[in-house]
Amino acid sequence: MKFVSTRALNNPKEYTAAEVIKQGLAPDGGLFVPTEIPALTEADLDRLAEMTYPQRAAEIMGLYLTDYTREELLSAANAAYGAPKFPEATPTPITKVGDLELLELWHGPTSAFKDMALQIMPHLLSMALTKTGETRDALILVATSGDTGKAALEGYADVPRVKIHVFYPTDGVSRIQKKQMATQQGSNVNVTAIYGNFDDAQNGVKAIFADAEMASLLDKEGLFLSSANSINWGRLVPQVVYYISAYCDLMNAGRLQKGDLMDVVVPTGNFGNIFACCLAKRMGLPVGKMICASNQNNVLTDFINNGVYDRRRTFYQTVSPSMDILISSNLERLLWLVAGPEKCASYMEALREDGVYAVDSAVLEAVQKEFVAYFCDEALTKNVLREFYEQKKYLADTHTAVALSAAMRHRRANEEDNRTILVASTASPYKFSPAVLEALGKAVPEDGFEALRSLQKISGVPAPERLAALEALEDRFTEVISAGDMKEAVLAFARS
Ligand SMILES: *Cc1c(COP(=O)(O)O)cnc(C)c1O
Numbered sequence: 001m002k003f004v005s006t007r008a009l010n011n012p013k014e015y016t017a018a019e020v021i022k023q024g025l026a027p028d029g030g031l032f033v034p035t036e037i038p039a040l041t042e043a044d045l046d047r048l049a050e051m052t053y054p055q056r057a058a059e060i061m062g063l064y065l066t067d068y069t070r071e072e073l074l075s076a077a078n079a080a081y082g083a084p085k086f087p088e089a090t091p092t093p094i095t096k097v098g099d100l101e102l103l104e105l106w107h108g109p110t111s112a113f114k115d116m117a118l119q120i121m122p123h124l125l126s127m128a129l130t131k132t133g134e135t136r137d138a139l140i141l142v143a144t145s146g147d148t149g150k151a152a153l154e155g156y157a158d159v160p161r162v163k164i165h166v167f168y169p170t171d172g173v174s175r176i177q178k179k180q181m182a183t184q185q186g187s188n189v190n191v192t193a194i195y196g197n198f199d200d201a202q203n204g205v206k207a208i209f210a211d212a213e214m215a216s217l218l219d220k221e222g223l224f225l226s227s228a229n230s231i232n233w234g235r236l237v238p239q240v241v242y243y244i245s246a247y248c249d250l251m252n253a254g255r256l257q258k259g260d261l262m263d264v265v266v267p268t269g270n271f272g273n274i275f276a277c278c279l280a281k282r283m284g285l286p287v288g289k290m291i292c293a294s295n296q297n298n299v300l301t302d303f304i305n306n307g308v309y310d311r312r313r314t315f316y317q318t319v320s321p322s323m324d325i326l327i328s329s330n331l332e333r334l335l336w337l338v339a340g341p342e343k344c345a346s347y348m349e350a351l352r353e354d355g356v357y358a359v360d361s362a363v364l365e366a367v368q369k370e371f372v373a374y375f376c377d378e379a380l381t382k383n384v385l386r387e388f389y390e391q392k393k394y395l396a397d398t399h400t401a402v403a404l405s406a407a408m409r410h411r412r413a414n415e416e417d418n419r420t421i422l423v424a425s426t427a428s429p430y431k432f433s434p435a436v437l438e439a440l441g442k443a444v445p446e447d448g449f450e451a452l453r454s455l456q457k458i459s460g461v462p463a464p465e466r467l468a469a470l471e472a473l474e475d476r477f478t479e480v481i482s483a484g485d486m487k488e489a490v491l492a493f494a495r496s
Pocket residue numbers: 112113114147148230267268269270271272273274322323399400426427
């Protein structure tokens with residue numbers, strides 16, 4: 001299997017999976033995409049259904065990462081998804097709530113779905129350095145709206161031949177997320193807060209990647225840049241696994257029959273998680289519609305409903321901060337698939353130049369064939385969270401609540417088809433305790449950890465141990481800088 005950049009037009013250069021995982025972003029600023037999408041047959045599904053999660057991961061990822069052996073992938077998957085990291089019997093349990101199937105993707109070490117990819121990515125990168133004969137070490141740069149940063153730090157901490165530097169918007173993450181990052185252990189990690197929002201952090205990181213002078217300065221230090229954001233193919237492939245795995249689990253449990261269509265609702269920010277589902281569908285998984293659920297930052301809802309992507313709008317800080325994004329990077333991959341490289345390149349250029357683009361009706365129709373979109377404002381997010389807790393005894397986090405709202409609207413609009421609806425549940429409610437308490441109409445203690453304890457007392461649902469233990473840890477990283485100083489900060493870390 002070979003990969004090309006979304007921005008390469010004629011005779012695109014082809015890359016191996018190891019090269020793609022090593023580089024993160026293509027040299028021309030585009031995203032790596034596979035030249036073909038491997039097929040998944042019904043017989044494959046039967047085979048996968050018999051396997052454990054790590055075995056499924058090795059099989060499915062092996063279809064894309066053809067320059068890795070099954071043994072390599074299986075040992076990586078065992079290390080990533082085994083009991084020390086994911087203590088539950090299965091890493092991705094599905095809870096039936098009313099007539100919805102909730103795929104809980106947050107039972108890993110940092111209590112958010114990003115662990116699903118970021119626990120295995122470091123292993124893939126390590127192997128990629130050897131496979132490509134790389135002599136330098138990797139410097140991973142991450143821009144985070146909260147969850148990616150901690151998950152990446154946790155995945156890469158003390159991994160040999162890797163350094164990692166994480167940037168986050170200082171007022172754009174929760175108290176607990178901040179504490180998770182500020183206290184990160186490991187001799188190869190650095191964390192810096194910036195003034196601004198997530199897009200400022202992401203643009204800063206993208207600019208450093210595109211900076212030739214930076215590359216040569218780092219080269220002198222024996223380093224090259226790589227990314228852990230969901231623009232990296234190594235993030236997406238592990239995410240394809242859990243949609244296929246969920247289908248197998250539902251089949252095994254008799255909650256759907258092989259061949260039945262399932263609709264999938266995904267709370268969306270950078271379009272990575274939902275794009276992974278799109279890949280699974282295109283491989284042959286019986287997925288009906290994919291429902292893109294957005295918060296008040298509803299740029300994707302507008303795009304999917306009317307074909308105009310317009311980022312020139314107010315940016316809202318919401319109770320679901322990991323979805324507070326106005327430039328959904330992975331949408332570029334979908335446009336490349338649906339509209340082809342030429343149109344995709346012109347849309348991306350228009351987005352850069354004017355902050356807006358409109359797709360033609362053929363492209364819009366193709367998008368709408370696969371995707372439906374809803375958004376949910378702050379009041380509705382909280383109402384839905386409360387409703388699920390009070391009426392269905394399910395304590396959801398604020399991101400999952402956005403998806404639950406979309407799921408209910410999608411159900412109401414398609415009552416007659418009675419399809420299985422799988423909802424991606426992306427974080428533990430305890431990661432966002434103050435917002436969850438507020439939604440439940442309870443008093444919200446000033447301090448994030450007080451809030452966690454209070455939520456635990458009210459709901460009787462135990463908080464993940466790792467979150468509860470954070471409070472006692474000492475902060476290691478407290479610096480806040482302006483986005484313009486990110487390059488200097490990276491250089492200083494590289495030389496340390
Ligand atoms: C990152 C994140 C999302 C959004 O996922 P994308 O892949 O960026 O669309 C949703 N919920 C939570 C809790 C997240 O951490």
